[in-house]
Amino acid sequence: MRLNVNPTRMELSKLKKRLVVAKRGHKLLKDKQDELMKKFIDLIKKNNELRIKVEEELTESLKEFMMAKAVMGSEILEESIIMPSETINLEIAKKNIMSVNVPVMKFIREGAEGASIYSYGYALTTAELDGAINKLYNILPQLLELAEIEKSCQLMADEIEKTRRRVNALEYVMIPQLQETIKYITMKLEENERGNLTRLMKVKSMMEQRGV
Numbered sequence: 121m122r123l124n125v126n127p128t129r130m131e132l133s134k135l136k137k138r139l140v141v142a143k144r145g146h147k148l149l150k151d152k153q154d155e156l157m158k159k160f161i162d163l164i165k166k167n168n169e170l171r172i173k174v175e176e177e178l179t180e181s182l183k184e185f186m187m188a189k190a191v192m193g194s195e196i197l198e199e200s201i202i203m204p205s206e207t208i209n210l211e212i213a214k215k216n217i218m219s220v221n222v223p224v225m226k227f228i229r230e231g232a233e234g235a236s237i238y239s240y241g242y243a244l245t246t247a248e249l250d251g252a253i254n255k256l257y258n259i260l261p262q263l264l265e266l267a268e269i270e271k272s273c274q275l276m277a278d279e280i281e282k283t284r285r286r287v288n289a290l291e292y293v294m295i296p297q298l299q300e301t302i303k304y305i306t307m308k309l310e311e312n313e314r315g316n317l318t319r320l321m322k323v324k325s326m327m328e329q330r331g332v
Contacts, residue, residue: 122301127308184252205239222272
């Protein structure tokens with residue numbers, strides 16, 4: 121479907137410039153889409169590998185918690201871990217990847233300098249509880265990285281979809297419309313030129329017949 125414009129040389133010149141800009145924009149967006157897809161696939165692969173590792177370590181930690189619970193009993197277990205030795209806050213910044221602001225997360229630990237991660241005494245607790253706490257403590261950075269990657273994947277997927285829609289709009293709507301309109305105006309101008317030439321030839325013939 122062509123654009124509704126007047127078939128003039130000025131309009132033809134404008135449309136040709138718009139077509140050049142549209143094609144350049146299409147190439148830039150297509151390159152961006154391809155690069156985003158490449159980075160997205162790399163992130164997905166990293167996410168899957170890290171998720172498997174984190175789930176395995178969480179499973180091991182849970183097993184040790186269950187063993188500690190079986191030996192110590194639920195009440196003593198809860199009393200042992202009810203008062204943590206430190207507080208962990210989350211600091212979130214952003215970094216730009218191909219026009220996408222993805223999160224950069226960091227733990228801020230607050231507690232006594234050099235304090236033990238174990239907030240309980242050892243008289244009524246077991247080695248299994250120590251192992252479970254230690255595994256959870258060590259896995260926290262990986263959990264944070266996993267959350268960071270998954271959020272980045274979500275944001276990049278949204279940007280890829282937006283870019284895809286813009287690429288398709290240019291490729292299947294705007295560029296074909298411009299090309300069709302340029303072709304139509306060119307044809308109309310050529311028809312007008314042929315018509316003008318025919319009229320001039322008729323006038324010349326009439327003048328020659330009259331001996332002018």
